[in-house]
Amino acid sequence: MKKVCAFVTGLAMLCCLVCMGAPHATAKDVILVGAHLPLSGVSASVGRDQKWAYERAVEDVNASGGIFVKELGTKLPVKLIVEDDQSNPAKAAAAVEKLIKGHKVDLLLSGQVGALGVLPGMVTAEKYQKYYHGTVIWAPMFLSQNFQWSTMYFVEIPDITSMPFKAWNTLPESRRPQRIGLFVEDSVDGRRTAEGLTAAASAHGYTVVDTQLLKVGAKDFRPQIHASKSKGVDAAICFANVPETAVLLKQIREMNLGLKYFQGIKGAWSYEFWKAVGEQGEGVLCDGFWSMDYPYPGAKELGQRYFEDHGYYSVGVGMYYALCQTLWQAIEKAGTLDGAKVRQAVLDNTFQTVNGPVDYDERGVAFFPMADFQWRDGKQVLIYPSELTSTSLESLQ
Numbered sequence: 001m002k003k004v005c006a007f008v009t010g011l012a013m014l015c016c017l018v019c020m021g022a023p024h025a026t027a028k029d030v031i032l033v034g035a036h037l038p039l040s041g042v043s044a045s046v047g048r049d050q051k052w053a054y055e056r057a058v059e060d061v062n063a064s065g066g067i068f069v070k071e072l073g074t075k076l077p078v079k080l081i082v083e084d085d086q087s088n089p090a091k092a093a094a095a096v097e098k099l100i101k102g103h104k105v106d107l108l109l110s111g112q113v114g115a116l117g118v119l120p121g122m123v124t125a126e127k128y129q130k131y132y133h134g135t136v137i138w139a140p141m142f143l144s145q146n147f148q149w150s151t152m153y154f155v156e157i158p159d160i161t162s163m164p165f166k167a168w169n170t171l172p173e174s175r176r177p178q179r180i181g182l183f184v185e186d187s188v189d190g191r192r193t194a195e196g197l198t199a200a201a202s203a204h205g206y207t208v209v210d211t212q213l214l215k216v217g218a219k220d221f222r223p224q225i226h227a228s229k230s231k232g233v234d235a236a237i238c239f240a241n242v243p244e245t246a247v248l249l250k251q252i253r254e255m256n257l258g259l260k261y262f263q264g265i266k267g268a269w270s271y272e273f274w275k276a277v278g279e280q281g282e283g284v285l286c287d288g289f290w291s292m293d294y295p296y297p298g299a300k301e302l303g304q305r306y307f308e309d310h311g312y313y314s315v316g317v318g319m320y321y322a323l324c325q326t327l328w329q330a331i332e333k334a335g336t337l338d339g340a341k342v343r344q345a346v347l348d349n350t351f352q353t354v355n356g357p358v359d360y361d362e363r364g365v366a367f368f369p370m371a372d373f374q375w376r377d378g379k380q381v382l383i384y385p386s387e388l389t390s391t392s393l394e395s396l397q
Helices: 002-026 044-063 089-102 118-128 139-143 157-168 188-203 222-230 242-254 271-281 299-310 317-334 339-348
Strands: 031-037 067-069 074-076 078-084 107-109 132-135 150-154 180-185 208-214 235-239 261-265 285-288 350-353 356-359 365-367 371-376 379-384
Touching: 031 044, 031 089, 044 078, 044 299, 044 317, 067 317, 078 089, 089 107, 089 118, 107 317, 118 132, 118 150, 132 317, 139 150, 139 365, 150 317, 150 339, 157 188, 157 261, 157 285, 157 371, 157 379, 180 188, 180 222, 188 208, 188 235, 208 222, 222 242, 235 242, 242 261, 242 271, 285 379, 299 317, 317 339, 317 350, 317 356
Parallel strands: 031 078, 031 107, 107 132, 132 150, 150 365, 180 208, 180 235, 235 261, 261 285
Antiparallel strands: 067 074, 285 371, 350 356, 371 379
16 A cells, blocks of 8 residues: 555656646746847947847837747747946946846847957856857957857958948049048057058059048047148048047038048948038948848838938948847747757858848858948938949049
């Protein structure tokens, strides 16, 4: 009798364990995705755009019914949890730690601005072995860390410095500039960019005849403009922040430098630039990471939604939205929320996004082409890559 009772008791306990285990395996009702973003501090404007794109991507995947997770046998909605890293590296690391340990997120979406946020975020994710789906970090910085729990999606450095010359090479030779002047901020990044632009110019058949340094925060660049004018510069490339780029352009207009083209890098793409210069910005060229005019499904609709919410256009939100699209597709292809397996699915597949096809290499790196735009009537109009647009580059107005 004792043996029978023991058997029955053991069977009952086993049944209890099975019953307890079954709900645990299927109780998950949401995919928790964490992101640390600079919603305050020096990078707040781009952080807000990134948050907007992430939120739209979550809304859209949830509206479609969520993401099918094979090992759970069901579709789950995505819940986005955002922590403000205040544009501070130490706080970025702390925010990622909070997302992992406090919020217990399944996966991580990228922060912003390389060493200020993305790098410390990736380092922290590596410590806790949590997959970090990254962007806005240079490949050399990313690869130097030999990350096993992160990937990166961004432009190549040489693509940035060669982009103005590739755009000009779409023009008939008679319309191309001959004497290039560089105006770069007086910083390590500025000097390196000047070196890269000078080398790229030579590689594409152009000559840099003058390089001028712009002190960050300065309000008078007339001496630099005068020096450039004496060299017969007929096109300018400016690498500086929005305030310095706006001041430089206004003073170039005032001094009648006589440029065919003015190409901004970093400081001319945002609506803040257009607000600062007004109609003087007509015809200015600017860099960007994405265009709503790309011929990819959903691109135009996303750009229009951004315009309806903000009253102006974006040349960047599609990059962040595409980052989410690759993660959603990778989860479904992996059939699990296991970070290592999701990362492997990212490496093994090609993804279709509003920013075009995305294909990661074995290092966890995926690149997309840099775009060039021209300000026309308050909108950044896509003029390069030429295979993605039918709009031709025009001379500075």
